[in-house]
Amino acid sequence: MRSDTSKDEVSKVALTADERRILYFASLAPSGHNTQPWFIQHIEPLHWIICNDKSKWLPAVDPMQRETILSIGAFIQNLEYAADYLGYRCQFSLIASNNQDEKVMSVQLIRSGNQFKYNVETIVQRRTIRSNILSAGLKIEHIRQLIDNEPDLIHFIPHKTKSYYDLNEQTIEANKIQSYRNPAQKELADWIRFSSKDAEKYGDGLTTGSMEIEGISGWVVRNFYGKSNVMGKNFRNQNINQVEKQVASSAGWFLITSKDNSVSSLIETGRRMQRLFLKVKEKGIAIHPMTQILEEPSIYQSLNASIGLNDPIQFVLRTGYVKDYPEPVSLRRTVDQLVRMI
Template sequence: MNRKEFLGLTGGTIIIAGATYYGFSDKSNFVRADIGSDSQVKTQLTADEQHILYLSSLAPSGHNTQPWLIKYIEPLHWIICNDKRKWLPAVDPMQRETILSIGAFIQNLEYAAHNRGYRCEFSLMANTNQDEKVMDVKLIRSGNLFRYNSTSILQRRTVRSNILSEGLKADDVHLLIDNEPDYVHFIQRTAKAYHYLNEQTIEANRIQSYRNAAQKELANWIRFSNTDAETYRDGLTTGSMEIEGISGWIVRNFYGKSNVMGKSFRDQNIHQVEKQVASSGGWFLLTSKDASVASLIETGRRMQRLFLKVRDKNIAIHPMT
């Protein structure tokens, strides 16, 4: 029995037999909107600093580990650090994707600072992907800056299902490439490379899903219950994985790490990837100048700029690595 069949069959049984229990159980998904920028934790940060760092923290990262750490130096002066506790050694042994994620965080930070009327002075500190101190940043008040609309940061999301297979409009492709043809490449559905990327992405996910170390690492970052989601404020929730309704309720109340290691969970993940790549309107391929820390950070920033543009155009996007 695969995961989809399990959810469908047990759902009906529990609705009938467990109606009373349902009233006292974990009924709704814990989602990003449940987490506001207000914090009950006492801090020396100003309201502007808290707001900027809150928006920065909404950047994407592998398994939503949020591998950044802020070292406070003085007001409007911080060091962005690489949090080793959030590394993914099984799937990212050289911390390449960690640095990409920190780059996305830095892009959010700059946009959020602009939103509050500051400009940023960045100074790279890291020489390797493993260095703790990555970037020194100073925020300087400037009333002449364009006030970035932070709504796009709040609304950014990864779309996992119901993706249309329509081709993108030429104007939209041009906007998303944004004069960066050396680093952002669009592969249309009709291109031979499109089918090659589909095949290799499916195969890569198949290999990773059946690597026990990688699957165990994934299991450690899934927050099955709302209690865990609210406690840790990171990882993958049922909401972020788009497991909604009765299926979501079953997973939140009855699933655990052991289920992730099972064959049905692994196969369902591969099946989901197959559907995603088959229904896409094309690929955006992002490349970097080289593998240096500076280039990876800039690529992460470029990736985040792309992510933040698509919502206004009603374009769904799902990153694959």
């Protein structure tokens, strides 16, 4: 178990050991501001409903819950890989008809004779990397492996192309807009866990570690910052300056599209993103989701035309090699906090 995951409390639901392990691995999926917008309705052993947790929505940056469903898709992909690791196959049935429905997907786990065992250590070690991404070009074989025969849905925009520079500029502009859009900034402030006490209490949200605010700066933020500081001009400008530095150094961008914006397409796109994300560490490649372009309408409305894509863009991922791959640091709620009785 990762060191940044709290110890489980006594569960109100009698989970089997396999259920507990599968849900732990599933819970390591990424989500905006690390809100972890999912919970499990436990129907019976090995039969659950994966649900949309409305208390974890981000209405200021994700008013239609598009990102929420994408995150649940990533959760589902982790769940399937973990089930496979423990010798189960998943029987899924979509329930939700829109992004706001609480019940999203039914899943039954069935014992299988599958000899393939997915390496769940890739799930444990996955992390977002924001800093020290190199500009050296990605190897052709690595790009091919990450696109994985889905060139119509996963698009690589290499360094020094026009589209690359367009994405850099649009990302900076979107961050400037969002940093000074008060509802979005307040929402960010609400999800930052400044103290160790808050981090332990909530088990979700952003920490100085996950935001890569390190050294003396990290110590100052942990001990002297609060929500009011996030709303101040200095914090906003520091964020914009950091984004400018980040986009100035990368090998390019991965864009992941979907055929439409239906619930089923968003779930599959979230799964697709997670499959890509879980392949990168062994290649020494970092992934940094930068979603602000998709969250600010004045920027998003011209995005497809500037890149030359027709289908909806669901993920904008900055990427490149890194010399050192840091350990994962994002908080996680306990398995028992995820599970509810029907």
